[in-house]
Amino acid sequence: MEMSLREARIRAALRTVDGERVRWLLGKKGQLTGQANVFGETITGPRYDFIVQKAARVELERNLLLQEMEDGPRTVHELHDITGIAKPEIVKHVIALKKWRLIDQVGMKGQSPQYMAVPRKTETKVEM
């Protein structure tokens, strides 16, 4: 694996650790696998492991793509070239990230839309 991509994946992993999704799933393990929901359904252990692994993979990929789009406008093709993630998967991630207003379309490159990360709100200092 190329050094820069490896570094990017590590940074994406650290973002995933800070994120809520996988942490929430891990925190709910007992509830999800031990207790039934209102329909009497429970999640088996292997199914739960599969869900957590899938969530971790998706979060890792999304954070990786988001990092790239923070550096500048990127098309799906460019994101595929940089990260090696399959284009259909990237499209799914882009739709999700756009829905959560983490990225926005900023222009077109040929016939491909370019997306860029929406700047994150920084904490405002309270002057005493």
Place this chain on the structure above:
Amino acid sequence: MSTDAAHKTGVHGDNGGSVDREPKILVFCCNWCSYAGADLAGVSRLQMPPHFRVIRVMCSARVDPEFIIRAFEKGADGVLVAGCHPADCHYIGGNYRTRRRMALMKVLLQQFGFDSGRLRLEWVSAGEGEKFQKTIVSFTDTIKDLGPSPMRGG
């Protein structure tokens, strides 16, 4: 660390290929319990494999996820985090945070192609030198069974 031990673990990198296959294990020990436990194991002259390096941290919760990922990136075959028993943490609840973090890290490591068994969390108190020794022996055996880390061509 004796020079002999350093050569066996291949830290200097100038050893033969077979010697370099010895596992490299990183152990994070909390200052208040596990490090004292490790010290007790040493003072008691309990026999342990020489493939591990101990890093003392003030609390097991000080072990940032980045430390673990970087350790594996730099070629560690296994990482052991040792902390105080639940409810015994010097900082009240540090080890509870560690427990949740390690569960998360095990999931993430699998995404990087590492077996989750390469990361272990153990509770070792200051009086449990024997437990520390047994933990090191069993973890080393586990890592030997798993083989070299994917970063070292395993």
